[in-house]
Amino acid sequence: xxxxxxxxxxxxxxxxxxxxxxxxxxxxxxxxxxxxxxxxxxxxxxxxxxxxxxxxxxxxxxxxxxxxxxxxxxxxxxxxxxxxxxxxxxxxxxxxxxxxxxxxxxxxxxxxxxxxxxxxxxxxxxxxxxxxxxxxxxxxxxxxxxxxxxxxxxxxxxxxxxxxxxxxxxxxxxxxxxxxxxxxxxxxxxxxxxxxxxxxxxxxxxxxxxxxxxxxxxxxxxxxxxxxxxxxxxxxxxxxxxxxxxxxxxxxxxxxxxxxxxxxxxxxxxxxxxxxxxxxxxxxxxxxxxxxxxxxxxxxxxxxxxxxxxxxxxxxxxxxxxxxxxxxxxxxxxxxxxxxxxxxxxxxxxxxxxxxxxxxxxxxxxxxxxxxxxxxxxxxxxxxxxxxxxxxxxxxxxxxxxxxxxxxxxxxxxxxxxxxxxxxxxxxxx
Amino acid sequence: xxxxxxxxxxxxxxxxxxxxxxxxxxxxxxxxxxxxxxxxxxxxxxxxxxxxxxxxxxxxxxxxxxxxxxxxxxxxxxxxxxxxxxxxxxxxxxxxxxxxxxxxxxxxxxxxxxxxxxxxxxxxxxxxxxxxxxxxxxxxxxxxxxxxxxxxxxxxxxxxxxxxxxxxxxxxxxxxxxxxxxxxxxxxxxxxxxxxxxxxxxxxxxxxxxxxxxxxxxxxxxxxxxxxxxxxxxxxxxxxxxxxxxxxxxxxxxxxxxxxxxxxxxxxxxxxxxxxxxxxxxxxxxxxxxxxxxxxxxxxxxxxxxxxxxxxxxxxxxxxxxxxxxxxxxxxxxxxxxxxxxxxxxxxxxxxxxxxxxxxxxxxxxxxxxxxxxxxxxxxxxxxxxxxxxxxxxxxxxxxxxxxxxxxxxxxxxxxxxxxxxxxxxxxxxxxxxxxxxxxxxxxxxxxxxxxxxxxxxxxxxxxxxxxxxxxxxxxxxxx
Ligand SMILES: [Cu+2]
Numbered sequence: 001x002x003x004x005x006x007x008x009x010x011x012x013x014x015x016x017x018x019x020x021x022x023x024x025x026x027x028x029x030x031x032x033x034x035x036x037x038x039x040x041x042x043x044x045x046x047x048x049x050x051x052x053x054x055x056x057x058x059x060x061x062x063x064x065x066x067x068x069x070x071x072x073x074x075x076x077x078x079x080x081x082x083x084x085x086x087x088x089x090x091x092x093x094x095x096x097x098x099x100x101x102x103x104x105x106x107x108x109x110x111x112x113x114x115x116x117x118x119x120x121x122x123x124x125x126x127x128x129x130x131x132x133x134x135x136x137x138x139x140x141x142x143x144x145x146x147x148x149x150x151x152x153x154x155x156x157x158x159x160x161x162x163x164x165x166x167x168x169x170x171x172x173x174x175x176x177x178x179x180x181x182x183x184x185x186x187x188x189x190x191x192x193x194x195x196x197x198x199x200x201x202x203x204x205x206x207x208x209x210x211x212x213x214x215x216x217x218x219x220x221x222x223x224x225x226x227x228x229x230x231x232x233x234x235x236x237x238x239x240x241x242x243x244x245x246x247x248x249x250x251x252x253x254x255x256x257x258x259x260x261x262x263x264x265x266x267x268x269x270x271x272x273x274x275x276x277x278x279x280x281x282x283x284x285x286x287x288x289x290x291x292x293x294x295x296x297x298x299x300x301x302x303x304x305x306x307x308x309x310x311x312x313x314x315x316x317x318x319x320x321x322x323x324x325x326x327x328x329x330x331x332x333x334x335x336x337x338x339x340x341x342x343x344x345x346x347x348x349x350x351x352x353x354x355x356x357x358x359x360x361x362x363x364x365x366x367x368x369x370x371x372x373x374x375x376x377x378x379x380x381x382x383x384x385x386x387x388x389x390x391x392x393x394x395x396x397x398x399x400x401x402x403x404x405x406x407x408x409x410x411x412x413x414x415x416x417x418x419x420x421x422x423x424x425x426x427x428x429x430x
Numbered sequence: 431x432x433x434x435x436x437x438x439x440x441x442x443x444x445x446x447x448x449x450x451x452x453x454x455x456x457x458x459x460x461x462x463x464x465x466x467x468x469x470x471x472x473x474x475x476x477x478x479x480x481x482x483x484x485x486x487x488x489x490x491x492x493x494x495x496x497x498x499x500x501x502x503x504x505x506x507x508x509x510x511x512x513x514x515x516x517x518x519x520x521x522x523x524x525x526x527x528x529x530x531x532x533x534x535x536x537x538x539x540x541x542x543x544x545x546x547x548x549x550x551x552x553x554x555x556x557x558x559x560x561x562x563x564x565x566x567x568x569x570x571x572x573x574x575x576x577x578x579x580x581x582x583x584x585x586x587x588x589x590x591x592x593x594x595x596x597x598x599x600x601x602x603x604x605x606x607x608x609x610x611x612x613x614x615x616x617x618x619x620x621x622x623x624x625x626x627x628x629x630x631x632x633x634x635x636x637x638x639x640x641x642x643x644x645x646x647x648x649x650x651x652x653x654x655x656x657x658x659x660x661x662x663x664x665x666x667x668x669x670x671x672x673x674x675x676x677x678x679x680x681x682x683x684x685x686x687x688x689x690x691x692x693x694x695x696x697x698x699x700x701x702x703x704x705x706x707x708x709x710x711x712x713x714x715x716x717x718x719x720x721x722x723x724x725x726x727x728x729x730x731x732x733x734x735x736x737x738x739x740x741x742x743x744x745x746x747x748x749x750x751x752x753x754x755x756x757x758x759x760x761x762x763x764x765x766x767x768x769x770x771x772x773x774x775x776x777x778x779x780x781x782x783x784x785x786x787x788x789x790x791x792x793x794x795x796x797x798x799x800x801x802x803x804x805x806x807x808x809x810x811x812x813x814x815x816x817x818x819x820x821x822x823x824x825x826x827x828x829x830x831x832x833x834x835x836x837x838x839x840x841x842x843x844x845x846x847x848x849x850x851x852x853x854x855x856x857x858x859x860x861x862x863x864x865x866x867x868x869x870x871x872x873x874x875x876x877x878x879x880x881x882x883x884x885x886x887x888x889x890x891x892x893x894x895x896x897x898x899x900x901x902x903x904x905x906x907x908x909x910x
Contacts, residue, residue: 212842213833326837329844330631331640337631346634349627350845353620354852356835357845368841375839383840 051189054105054252056202057239057401058231062102070111070157073104075126077170077182078119084229085237088382090208091216092181092232093120099232100204101184104168106160108191113157116148120177123147126156127171128186129256130276130298133158141172148172163190164278165252165298167204179219181206181232183256185298195273197302198247203230205293205315205399207257212324213378222258226324227382228315228398234323235400236387241313242415243305245407250302251313255293261320261399263299264290267311270303290316305405310389310418315399323397325384332361369393390417465524468591469511472716473598474883475504477511479521497684500691503605506678510601513679517597524590541745561762563747581727588720595716599878601677603871604670609690610867611663611670614860616692618663621856625649625656628849694866696820697873699813704885707806708799714881721794725787732780735773798879805872805879812865812872819862827851827858 053061064071080094095101106112116126125148127139137158141147148154166186170177185202206229209221230238243249250273253263269287273280276298293299314321337346337359350357358375360368365385370393372383387394394400406415462479469477480486493512496505511517544560632649635641675685704710712718745764750757834851837843877883 212837212840324840324842326842326844329841330635330846332635333638333640335634335638335640337634346627346631349623349630350849353624353627354831354835354848356839357848360841365841372840376836377840378833378836378842381840381842
């Protein structure tokens with residue numbers, strides 16, 4: 001049932017496998033390839049090839065070995081350093097060197113064994129979120145099993161009964177371990193795909209509290225999260241989702257943060273085709289442009305990418321598409337800081353005391369994106385908005401990425417910014 | 431009646447007259463050089479009070495020039511030495527003691543007794559007779575008396591120099607206080623401006639509809655409070671200025687026109703603590719030298735009294751008598767008989783006084799040693815605090831301000847936090863200024879306790895306390 005091609009795709013792009021499949025867990029993470037399948041490759045759908053492997057932008061797919069008909073995966077819970085974007089590295093927790101951990105991918109009916117090694121300073125477990133399995137495999141520390149102590153390796157083994165989009169995360173000191181980034185996606189392909197797709201993307205949004213000037217997420221924060229990632233990256237470090245015009249695209253979204261994320265796709269209408277409870281009957285779907293991904297849930301959306309262009313894909317909570325910002329700063333909108341007849345303006349008086357002072361936010365905060373490019377910020381801190389497009393600053397951050405739909409794709413080559421045909425762009429009339 | 435022949439008598443009379451006149455009285459002019467030498471040593475800088483008109487005019491011109499420029503500490507001390515009238519009064523009083531010394535060099539005047547002796551059967555014409563007598567004891571006593579008077583003068587000079595030094599140190603301290611007060615006023619002015627501009631910014635926010643009455647009132651309260659602190663700093667600065675005016679003896683336009691630089695000078699604290707400061711103080715402290723002079727004077731008196739205690743009057747002189755138109759002269763000796771008062775009481779009294787003075791001397795030396803240790807520790811602590819402010823607290827607050835600025839740049843904090851950080855930095859500067867001022871005062875205090883500037887920079891010679899007989903005293907190491 002598992003043909004050679006299936007095996008190849010499951011471990012990553014062609015050429016990247018070698019002996020990876022039979023190496024131990026230490027080598028596993030190194031062999032996991034970026035993004036699973038090469039993101040810029042032409043359509044991965046092949047008739048009779050089994051499933052189309054998922055692409056995890058800025059992430060990877062976990063390699064496995066086949067032992068007596070069991071797919072064996074190896075996860076190591078450990079401290080990791082995650083670069084959210086150039087200029088900011090976060091001392092997080094993750095699996096196999098990554099946060100989120102590598103995407104586990106298998107096929108409905110597979111018997112999987114997941115060997116979990118605890119390289120943390122405290123105990124942990126792994127819960128397989130949404131997957132129906134024997135109670136003793138559910139991973140709630142203290143309820144279903146003893147905790148996995150530091151240095152121990154435990155095995156979870158079960159037959160995956162349902163296809164779908166699932167997640168994995170600790171169920172031990174959850175608040176801390178998830179706040180610091182221990183989580184990943186668990187994708188189960190159906191034996192037979194009823195609604196095959198050409199591209200299958202995985203995005204796991206997460207909310208973090210990394211105080212400006214610090215490096216480590218603060219697990220005591222429950223509400224005031226200040227950084228919002230797709231697969232552990234903030235815009236502009238988020239990889240685009242590259243698609244050929246006309247392809248059928250699936251985007252699988254999870255959420256293990258403490259807030260819901262209404263993910264909005266520009267340029268298309270899509271269907272929500274599945275939750276972590278399973279596929280939604282076609283008759284029950286309704287077209288949408290924004291899918292709210294609730295806390296502790298997954299959503300699959302699918303659409304046909306028939307409109308070429310650079311289409312924004314982002315959380316629609318505007319503070320989730322920006323990086324850290326002070327919430328107690330004075331509101332300068334519409335404030336007059338001129339001299340008002342005095343010798344010096346308020347601005348001049350402030351500058352005399354603090355030479356670096358600069359009034360910002362009187363007309364809005366868009367100017368900030370430009371200011372931030374030449375004014376130093378705290379160490380390891382990203383400006384609250386960043387990124388440049390073909391027309392200037394994008395003034396975005398956090399949960400923002402671009403779906404790039406092109407008629408032609410050259411494997412391994414970034415398609416760049418979309419060139420709009422003449423007469424199809426907005427124009428200035430005044 | 432004298433048995434001597436006339437010619438021999440005349441020769442003897444000449445010798446006796448010479449003896450009677452034997453007093454080489456010194457010049458009575460006030461000799462300031464020793465005082466100037468002592469003061470120069472104690473202050474570690476040349477000190478002279480010129481008397482000649484030209485030199486005084488030149489000096490006045492120089493002091494005027496000092497007042498025209500921002501005043502440095504040496505200039506302030508210099509002005510105090512010449513313009514402080516209390517100091518000049520003390521200096522003038524030295525003349526009184528110098529006159530005392532002049533008297534001690536003079537022997538008691540001889541006494542002349544004259545009489546007319548009427549003898550029966552001499553036709554009513556009296557026989558004139560006289561005696562010129564000089565207390566010879568006074569002559570024998572002379573070296574001791576000179577010694578005593580010299581010691582008294584030494585003490586007077588030392589006391590004067592102590593007063594001069596006190597004035598100089600008072601001027602120095604007042605100078606640093608005035609300079610620190612000016613610097614503190616500048617810092618307080620900035621802090622007030624920070625509070626003020628915060629209030630103004632909040633007023634603008636309020637005008638725009640972006641800030642509440644409460645927020646506005648909070649900023650106003652802070653700004654108005656800052657003004658009180660500013661008023662206090664201004665008053666302190668005024669008072670410090672006036673205190674320095676008093677020490678410098680300035681009034682009128684002079685009192686108004688001088689300035690001090692805006693900031694306190696830094697104090698070199700790189701030198702390790704000097705060794706043997708206690709011994710150094712014992713060789714330089716003027717009060718100790720005065721005590722030594724006192725003990726030495728008593729010892730001299732005691733030595734004299736021991737030798738001459740039995741005698742209180744030993745007179746020699748000449749007597750003359752005219753006998754029938756012929757004067758005849760002859761020597762005379764007069765002696766007080768030590769029958770009732772043999773002088774033991776005076777010797778015992780002096781001995782007790784000497785013993786007491788030796789103990790007082792030891793007590794003084796022991797106290798000086800303790801004072802030196804205390805002042806030295808005080809100086810070290812004050813320097814350490816000043817350094818701590820300079821190297822730790824102020825840089826830390828500057829880093830707070832820098833970091834706040836960076837957070838401000840990224841819109842993580844607002845202008846009010848930036849102003850708060852600025853105010854905290856100013857608060858650290860205020861502490862640093864006060865600590866540096868206290869370090870300068872502690873530095874002065876140690877020099878004052880040592881009796882001379884700290885060894886190291888310009889090591890002064892141990893002072894000569896009197897003209898001529900230079901210190902055997904310095905080798906005494908009393909106490910400890
Ligand atoms: Cu969101």
